[in-house]
Amino acid sequence: MTQPTRRTLLQSGVAAMALAGLPRFAWAQEGGETETHGLSSFGDLKYGPDFKHFAYVNPAAPKGGTLAVQIKQAIGNQNFDTFNTLNIYVLRGDGAAGMSGTFDTLMAGSGDEPDALYGLVAKSIRISDDRLTYRFILRPEARFHDGSRLTARDAAFSLNVLKEKGHPIFRSILTQMASAEAEAEDVLRVQLSPERSRDLHLTVAGMPIFSERYWQGRDFEASTLEAPLGSGPYKVGRFEQGRFIEFERVPDYWAKDLPVNVGQNNFDRIRYEYFRDRTVAFEAFKNGTLNFHEEYTSRIWATGYDFPAVREGRVKKEEIPNESPVSIQGWYFNTRRDAFKDPRIREAIGLAFDFEWTNTNIMFGAYERTTSYFENTDMKAVGAPSPEELALLEPFRDKLPASVFGEPPVPPVSDGSGQDRRLLRRADELLRAAGCKREGGVLKLPNGQPFTIEFLDFQSALQPHTQPFQANLKRLGIEARSRIVDAAQYQRRMDEFDFDMASRSLGGSATPGDGLRIVYGSQAAQTPGSRNIAGIAHPAVDALIERISQAKTRPDLVIACRALDRVLRSGHYWVPMWYKAEDWLAYWDQFSRPETKPRFGSGAPGIWWYDAEKAKRIGRG
Numbered sequence: 001m002t003q004p005t006r007r008t009l010l011q012s013g014v015a016a017m018a019l020a021g022l023p024r025f026a027w028a029q030e031g032g033e034t035e036t037h038g039l040s041s042f043g044d045l046k047y048g049p050d051f052k053h054f055a056y057v058n059p060a061a062p063k064g065g066t067l068a069v070q071i072k073q074a075i076g077n078q079n080f081d082t083f084n085t086l087n088i089y090v091l092r093g094d095g096a097a098g099m100s101g102t103f104d105t106l107m108a109g110s111g112d113e114p115d116a117l118y119g120l121v122a123k124s125i126r127i128s129d130d131r132l133t134y135r136f137i138l139r140p141e142a143r144f145h146d147g148s149r150l151t152a153r154d155a156a157f158s159l160n161v162l163k164e165k166g167h168p169i170f171r172s173i174l175t176q177m178a179s180a181e182a183e184a185e186d187v188l189r190v191q192l193s194p195e196r197s198r199d200l201h202l203t204v205a206g207m208p209i210f211s212e213r214y215w216q217g218r219d220f221e222a223s224t225l226e227a228p229l230g231s232g233p234y235k236v237g238r239f240e241q242g243r244f245i246e247f248e249r250v251p252d253y254w255a256k257d258l259p260v261n262v263g264q265n266n267f268d269r270i271r272y273e274y275f276r277d278r279t280v281a282f283e284a285f286k287n288g289t290l291n292f293h294e295e296y297t298s299r300i301w302a303t304g305y306d307f308p309a310v311r312e313g314r315v316k317k318e319e320i321p322n323e324s325p326v327s328i329q330g331w332y333f334n335t336r337r338d339a340f341k342d343p344r345i346r347e348a349i350g351l352a353f354d355f356e357w358t359n360t361n362i363m364f365g366a367y368e369r370t371t372s373y374f375e376n377t378d379m380k381a382v383g384a385p386s387p388e389e390l391a392l393l394e395p396f397r398d399k400l401p402a403s404v405f406g407e408p409p410v411p412p413v414s415d416g417s418g419q420d421r422r423l424l425r426r427a428d429e430l431l432r433a434a435g436c437k438r439e440g441g442v443l444k445l446p447n448g449q450p451f452t453i454e455f456l457d458f459q460s461a462l463q464p465h466t467q468p469f470q471a472n473l474k475r476l477g478i479e480a481r482s483r484i485v486d487a488a489q490y491q492r493r494m495d496e497f498d499f500d501m502a503s504r505s506l507g508g509s510a511t512p513g514d515g516l517r518i519v520y521g522s523q524a525a526q527t528p529g530s531r532n533i534a535g536i537a538h539p540a541v542d543a544l545i546e547r548i549s550q551a552k553t554r555p556d557l558v559i560a561c562r563a564l565d566r567v568l569r570s571g572h573y574w575v576p577m578w579y580k581a582e583d584w585l586a587y588w589d590q591f592s593r594p595e596t597k598p599r600f601g602s603g604a605p606g607i608w609w610y611d612a613e614k615a616k617r618i619g620r621g
Helices: 152-165 168-173 200-205 278-286 298-303 343-351 355-361 387-399 421-433 463-475 487-495 516-520 539-550 554-571 612-617
Strands: 027-029 033-036 066-069 107-109 117-119 122-128 133-138 177-184 187-192 234-240 244-249 269-273 292-294 315-321 328-333 437-439 442-444 452-457 479-484 501-506 574-576 582-588
Touching: 066 292, 117 122, 133 152, 133 200, 152 168, 152 177, 152 187, 168 516, 177 200, 187 200, 343 421, 343 554, 343 574, 355 463, 387 539, 387 554, 452 463, 452 487, 463 479, 516 539, 516 554, 539 554
Parallel strands: 066 269, 452 479, 452 501
Antiparallel strands: 027 033, 033 122, 107 117, 122 133, 133 187, 177 187, 234 244, 244 269, 292 582, 315 582, 328 501, 328 574, 437 442
């Protein structure tokens, strides 16, 4: 689901933007600097310096109404099931939904481009010739919600405190930021280290800006139910810990007429409701407690929308194509556990999941099998490696399996029976080759211990998919079971890597860059709270991430990503699940939207608006 506020740089906790060349709209300045109004990965910007608004918004969209939703994307310490703190940018606590909408950033993204940023708090950027120094020129009208001026001191404080005390995700991606300081009230100088990644300055441009004065005398790392002072289009309204939180539109928001905001932030109130059970949440949508819902469950999409409000036309149901890279979802192994250190064991476990049976019998044939870490993009590895890919892979030949240098591994297609004997026989062969032995129907690991696997989760939604998978594992002699814990315990265990296997969905990026370190890098594997839940720590992976983050052209980026895809797929670090290339949206017919949608994403509900006439017609006005 597109966030109700403007599209910013951070999605699913991963910094997705990158820069390799200056925008075509840049102009030269004296002193070895170039000044520009926007940044992109490979030199192109759709919108010029004088653009009035993005092409996919309605600049005359009215303001009003309430949007009531569930949290569907998370950053920092946010939890899908509950919250106990309003500080989402640190490790401690379970962060509340929607808090990012209360903070402005230096720049904001465009839904028409995969990796372009335009000025928000910063009206322009001056870039040194060596691209190690960035001066963000701030707008003098920028204000916090209490009316105090937002200055370069606040921006510098924010970057430095996130690097020093922020959630491990933010600390990790700011490692190569050498310094951030205010040269003047309206000039933020950011110095990057010579080893900087290609996309670091765009990461900097997308970070939230806090009030230095507000945080004086307060512990930035502490949990708090006091709303930190912000400057964004919304501020915290009513809330009840763990149940709901409301955000009120700031009517005199200082940036409401800037091009990056025109036609957006249209709802007077955004309310996030929390439900620990998906069935209860869906009932809340059916009775109108929630008025917008993105569906992820194929069974409900196929059979659950036959209720009166749908039949009467008061609730609309749509499938909207989405050109954004799909999320990468799967069951991830915790390779820190001895049981999962051998890739043959991991491959064998993957063979026990029958996607074809699951898709037909549980998911109404609605999905495609995920096979790649860059699924549904041109960065997905296909066929034998190209000469350019081989050049990147050869230095690590002695550290990589032979499969990296041939056809990339793909999950086999089963006979659809749910217990394909051919695949289970192959799994048994792999387990025996790895030193496992069966004794009395029990599979024992090479160390002689019975092989048991606990699938950790915080809700039961995936149990219909997981239980047949576990039944096949039991046929192999593996004792597999699920452990459903409360959301807070789940988050703590994931942060501490205290699990065997767990499902995770990670957002894709059209321009992968330094954010890959957070998910697949060796340092992240050792950092509690990181997104590298699999514990991937391989020199070839690190080197290819470095190559990706330094790519100067999109062809170079694609080649490096394909090489990385081969290495990750050959490592069998996960059991890949499934994907679809469209959004399933359902909503009460009280909204209107622009005729044109952004290229990347549906635009829902971020650029929609409350339509009072429609609401009146369905009895919700």
